[in-house]
Amino acid sequence: MSPIRSLCAASVLAMVTAGGAFAETTVTIATVNNGDMIRMQGLADEFTAQNPDVTLEWVTLEENVLRQRVTQDIAAKGGSFDVMTIGTYEVPIWGNQGWLVSLNDMPAEWDADDLLPAIRDGLTVDGELYAAPFYGESSMVMYRTDLMEKAGLEMPEAPTWDFIKEAAAGMTDKENEIYGICLRGKAGWGENMAFLTAMSNSFGARWFDENWQPELNGEEWTTAVNFYMDLMNNYGPPGASTNGFNENLSLFQQGKCGMWIDATVAASFVTNPNDSTVADKVGFALAPDNGLGRRGNWLWAWSLAIPAGSDATDAAKKFIQWATSKEYTALVASKEGWANVPPGTRTSLYENAEYKAAAPFAEMTLGSINAADPTNPSIKPVPYTGVQFVAIPEFAGIATQVGQEISAALAGQQSVEEALEKAQALTADEMEAAGY
Amino acid sequence: MARSVTTQRKIINTAAAWTVGMLIFFPILWTVLTSFKTEATAIADPPVFLAFDWTLENYSTVMERSDYMRFLWNSVIIAGGSTLLGIIIAVPAAWSMAFVPSKRTKDILLWMLSTKMLPAVGVLYPIYLIFIKMGLLDTRTGLVIVLMLMNLPIIVWMLYTYFKEIPGEILEAARMDGASLKEEILYVLTPMAIPGIASTLLLNFILAWNEAFWTLNLTAAKAAPLTAFIASYSSPEGLFYAKLSAASTMAIAPILILGWFSQKQLVSGLTFGAVK
C-alpha cells in the first residue's frame, strides 16, 4: 500500500468513527468554572448512580467564554446544550423569548416555595419559573478586623461610603503592601460595571430615565464614579484596572486588602483556612449607602436552565432537581462541611442551626439578598429591572464598552468626565440602533 | 564553512546564542516548573526557581477534574484528520500548478492565500447556522472540514514549492515509459516529495492543533479539543497559577514532544518550503 493510500484509509476511518451513538439519554451541561460548580461536577457520580440511564457530559468554561458560547447557541438555536448555567440577567430576556423550558412543573418535594423570594422573583417571567438557582449572592463589605482595630476604627453594621473612605485611609499601608480597599476595576458588564452600577444606585444614579434616555454623564454618575476613582487611586492596589472578582479574591486571601466590597459567596472563600491567610480575621458588613435610602448591593443567582428544544428535557429536569435540592445541600455538607454548601437560594438553609454555626456570614448574606430590589434598584423610577444590570439584550454589549472606558480612566488614560461622555455617546448610539 | 574560527570567538557565540535561546524558551520552562509547585509556592515572593518541594498534585487535580484523554484524542483526530484530508485534496492541485503551470497559476495561488484573510469572527454566524442545518455542530467531522479549509491554502502553497524543486525531466521520462498520470503521481512524484509532504503535514498539524477560535465556538462536549480544555482553567476562584500551569503543560506537551522528535522536517516545514 502506498503511503498516500494508507493516509486516505486512515483519515476515512477516523471520520467514520468520529460519530457515535449513545443508547441512553445524554445530558450536556454547560457550566462556569467557579468553585461551587466544580464541586457539583465532582459529586455528580451520586446523581448518575441514582439515574443509571442518564449520562452527563460536562462543558466547563471560564465565565466569559461560557457566556459567549451559550448566548451564541441559544440565539442561533444550535441545541448543543441541555442544561445551561446562566444568571439573573439572561433568564428574564431568554424567558421572554420563549427560549427556556418552564420549571413550574417541578415535583412538590423539590419545594419551590422554599426558594428565597428575591431570588425566585428574579428567575420568574410572567409567573413561569425559568431557571433553578444553584447559588445566590448579593454583595457586602468584607473587612480585616485586625487592621480595623489597628486603625482605631469600628465597622458599623451598615456603613456609609464616607466611613468606607475614612477606613480605607486608615488601613492603607503601602510600604507593607496593604491596600485599604480592593474593588473591581477589570472591564466587563459582569465585572466593574456590576459593582459600579450597584454602587451608583446608592448615589441615586440610574442607567436610563423613564423614556430610555441614558443618564451616564449626569451628576449622580459623575459623583459616584469620581468617588470610586478617588478610593481606588489613593487606597487601592496597583493594577486595579485589571482586577476582577478572582484577582481581588486572591489579593484578599493573601492579606493585601483591608476591605473588599464584593459578592457574598466570597465570604466562604476568605474564611476558609486552607486558602486564606486571613481566615480568622474577617468581618462582614452591609454594602455602604449614601444616606439616600439605597445600599450599593446587588443581586445575582447562578442558575440552571433548560433551553427549549433540548432533546433530553426530562433527564435535564431530573438533574436540575438533584443539583438544586435540599438533599444536594446536605450532600455537600456531609462531604465538605456546612460552610461550603452553595448559599443564597433557600430559606431552609438560613433556618438551619448547623449552617448558621458553621457560616458566620450567613445572616449578613441573607440580609443583603433581601435588601436588594430588582424592580426599584435606584432612588428615581427606572423603566428596567435589575440591580447591577439592565435586563435588556443590548446591556451586556453596552456595559462592557462603558466598563472599558471607566477602566481606562482608572488606569489614568483619560479623565472621569471624558470616560462618562464617551460612555453616554456610545450608549445612546447602541440604544438608537436597537430601536429605543 | 571554510573560515577558520578561533575558539575564543566560538565561546562567545555559544554563550550569546544559549543566552538568547534560554530567554526565548524561558516562559515555557517557567510554566513547566510552576506546574510542579503548590499554589502557595507558585506565587512565592521572591519567586523560587528550582529549590521547592516538587509535587504532582496539580496534575492529579486536573486529571480528576477533566477528562484529559478525551480532549487529547479529539485534538489528535481533528488536527490529524484535517491535515490528511487537506493533503489529499492539495496534492493534485499542487501537482498541476507545479508541472502544468498556466498564466493564472500564480494568481490562483495568491487568491487561495488571500482566502485566509477572511476574518473568522465576521463569518462565525453564517458558519454556525450552516453547521446547525447540516448537523455538524459539536462533531469532529465538522471541525475536520473547517480546519481543512482553513489550512488548505497553506498546504497547497507548501506542496507547490516542494514540487517545483522536483525536476520535470524525471516525470517526462516516466511518461515516456508509458506511465499513466495516476502512476506518475503515485509512484514517481510522491516518493520524491515525501520529505516535503512530511514537513507540510507536521506544520499544518501544529496549526490545526493550536487553532482556538473555531474549535472553541463550534464544539460543546463531544468534539471539544485541548483548546476548550484550557478554557476551563483560566482565572477560576482563588489561587490558580499552578493548576493553570499544569493544564497548560498538558495542552502543549504532546505538540512539543512531536516537534522535538521531528525537528528536521519541522524546520523545513516552518519555512513553508519558500526558502531554500
Place this chain on the structure above:
Amino acid sequence: MATQHSRSAARLMMAPAVVLLLGWMLVPLIMTLLFSFKKYIPLRGGDLGWVGFDNYIRFVTSSAFWPSVSATLIVVGGVLIITVIFGVLLAILLNQPMWGQGVVRILVIAPFFVMPTVSALVWKNMFMDPVNGLFAHLWKFFGAAPVEWLSQASLQSIVMIVSWQWLPFATLILLTAIQSLDSEQLEAAEMDGAPPVKRFAYITLPHLGRAITVVVLIQTIFLLAIFAEIFVTTQGSFGTKTLTYLIYQRVLESQNVGLGSAGGVYAIILANIVAIFLMRMVGKNLDA
C-alpha cells in the same frame, strides 16, 4: 511540454481545491453580505428587515472604529518590525559556529508550538501580573515600581506576546536563507577590508529580501486575524480593540449580527487591500 491532454487533466486536478475554497469563501461571504443589509438581532427575534446601508454607516461612525483600525495596524506593523529585525539578528547569531546549535535551535522554535490561548494566559498571569508576575518581582528587585503591563502599556504588551510567538518562524526562515548565502562572497568582501556593517548592508541584506517577503506575507495573513491573545489578556480594553475584536464585540457581545456583518465586510475589504499590496510586493520579489 504540456499537452492539451495534460492541461485538461491539470485543470481537473486543481478543481477540488479551487471549488472547495471558492465555496468556503463565497457561501459565508454572501450570507455576511445579506446580514449586513439587515437589522439582524437574534436576541430580539432575529431578522428584523432590510435597513439599507445603516449598518455600514453605524459601524464606521462609531467612536470605536478608527481606534480599532489604528490598533490593528500597530499590532500587525509592530509585530512585523520586531520579528523581522530580531529575526535577522538571531539568524545571524545562530549561523555562527558554536556548540550545541541544534539544541539552541529547538529552544528558539519552541514558542511556535504553544497554543495562542496558553501563551496569552501564561504571559498575562505569570509574567505581566503587577503583583505576582515575574516582571513585577524583577522590577521590585531593581527597586523600580512594577509596571501595570496590560493597562499602562497594553498594545505594547500584546505586540510583545504575539512577537514572542512569531519570532521563531521569522528566525527560521531567515536562518535558512542565510545558510544558503555564498560564504565565499562574504569572505572576499572581508579580505577587501569591508567592515561588517557594510558587508551586512550590501551582501547579506539583499540576499534576505525574498525571505523577508515571505515572512511578511505569511505573518500578515495570520496577524490580521489574531484574537485569542486579546480575548484572554485585555478583552479589548485600554485601546487594544483591533478590527477583528471590534467585530467580535458587535456580533457576540452585543449580539448585533447585522452591524457585525457590516464590520466583517469592512474587514474583508481591508484584507483585500493588504492582499493586493502584498501581491504586488510578492510579484516583484517572489518567483512563484
